[in-house]
Amino acid sequence: MIRPHRTHPLWFAFIVHRISGIALALFLPLHFWILSYALNAPERLDGFLHWTDYPLVKVAEFGLVFLLAVHVFGGLRLMALEWLPWSANQKTLAAAAVGVSLLISGTFFLRAL
Amino acid sequence: MTNDLTESVAEQSDPLEVSVWRSAGDGGAFQAFKVPAQDSQTVLDVVAWIQQNEDPTLSYRFACRVGMCGSCAMMVNGQPRWTCRTHVRKVLDGNRIEIAPLRNLPVIKDLATDMDPFFDKWVAAEGVFHPSKSRDDAIEQINPASAPRARADAGIECINCSICYAACDSVASDPEYLGPAALNRAWTLFNDAKDDGAGVILDAVSAKGGCHACHSMGSCTHACPNELNPMASIAGLKREIAKSFFKRGKA
Numbered sequence: 474m475i476r477p478h479r480t481h482p483l484w485f486a487f488i489v490h491r492i493s494g495i496a497l498a499l500f501l502p503l504h505f506w507i508l509s510y511a512l513n514a515p516e517r518l519d520g521f522l523h524w525t526d527y528p529l530v531k532v533a534e535f536g537l538v539f540l541l542a543v544h545v546f547g548g549l550r551l552m553a554l555e556w557l558p559w560s561a562n563q564k565t566l567a568a569a570a571v572g573v574s575l576l577i578s579g580t581f582f583l584r585a586l
Numbered sequence: 587m588t589n590d591l592t593e594s595v596a597e598q599s600d601p602l603e604v605s606v607w608r609s610a611g612d613g614g615a616f617q618a619f620k621v622p623a624q625d626s627q628t629v630l631d632v633v634a635w636i637q638q639n640e641d642p643t644l645s646y647r648f649a650c651r652v653g654m655c656g657s658c659a660m661m662v663n664g665q666p667r668w669t670c671r672t673h674v675r676k677v678l679d680g681n682r683i684e685i686a687p688l689r690n691l692p693v694i695k696d697l698a699t700d701m702d703p704f705f706d707k708w709v710a711a712e713g714v715f716h717p718s719k720s721r722d723d724a725i726e727q728i729n730p731a732s733a734p735r736a737r738a739d740a741g742i743e744c745i746n747c748s749i750c751y752a753a754c755d756s757v758a759s760d761p762e763y764l765g766p767a768a769l770n771r772a773w774t775l776f777n778d779a780k781d782d783g784a785g786v787i788l789d790a791v792s793a794k795g796g797c798h799a800c801h802s803m804g805s806c807t808h809a810c811p812n813e814l815n816p817m818a819s820i821a822g823l824k825r826e827i828a829k830s831f832f833k834r835g836k837a
Contacts, residue, residue, distance in 0.1 A: 477665045483807075559818045
């Protein structure tokens with residue numbers, strides 16, 4: 474349950490950054506393991522790639538692209554927050570990170586259909 | 587006359603259903619009270635009414651009642667707030683209101699928390715004045731328009747209420763973390779031309795539990811009743827530590 478003192482945009486930006494980071498940390502080893510088949514067992518890689526034809530997998534890929542994008546842009550906001558002169562529009566920047574990520578992942582999803 | 591007026595207003599609406607945290611030491615539980623609703627009623631008024639009319643053993647802390655002393659902060663419906671400046675009608679959940687002691691601090695009794703850890707961390711963050719001159723020296727001339735003074739001015743209206751400290755999840759997960767108020771104080775002193783402790787401040791706030799334990803959740807800035815921005819102060823400290831690193835420790 475999200476407790477009342479956490480109900481503000483920058484806390485949500487924090488939790489989205491954390492969850493996307495953990496999800497990517499879990500996904501990336503699997504991703505590289507599958508990619509390694511390209512070198513060692515190309516026929517098995519082709520077998521895995523057929524999975525991407527399933528609609529459910531396309532939706533999952535959309536989710537992955539969104540997580541990657543939101544982690545990148547949210548991370549850029551945090552790096553700017555800590556390294557560049559302070560800018561007061563942090564909530565707008567966090568919302569922009571989510572918006573751009575939805576645009577990128579949505580475009581990816583529409584092209585995958 | 588005033589009492590007659592107050593009572594007439596109170597009779598017009600249902601009494602407030604108030605849950606107040608009661609404890610003496612470990613453990614505790616919420617106790618329900620019915621409190622007459624009044625116009626322009628603050629949460630502190632509600633607590634005072636309970637103590638004066640229902641249970642004189644209820645312990646809480648307050649002093650100025652006008653938002654200057656920082657004594658009366660409590661958790662109100664799960665949010666840390668200054669109760670003397672919080673109108674009941676703005677925080678009511680239906681007709682209910684839940685009042686608890688500040689989060690992240692040990693409870694002495696009922697709504698009174700032990701503020702020692704909070705103030706100990708101000709000292710640990712070097713949030714104390716480091717004089718640079720003796721009484722024989724001329725007084726430092728401060729240009730109020732200078733950038734460092736503007737940065738210091740942005741943070742000096744802190745009333746030490748500990749609301750940011752109670753709102754912070756980093757404090758909750760890391761007992762060593764100095765917290766937003768102490769780091770904000772360190773930042774104002776770092777930018778104060780009269781303070782000679784820039785080096786010791788950066789050493790203190792870059793140690794374990796210092797500003798790098800902040801995850802920039804912004805709950806401190808969101809909750810601050812004086813609309814200060816401890817998150818910006820902490821980001822400023824992080825930048826100055828990075829600069830100091832590249833300048834080989836010179837503040």
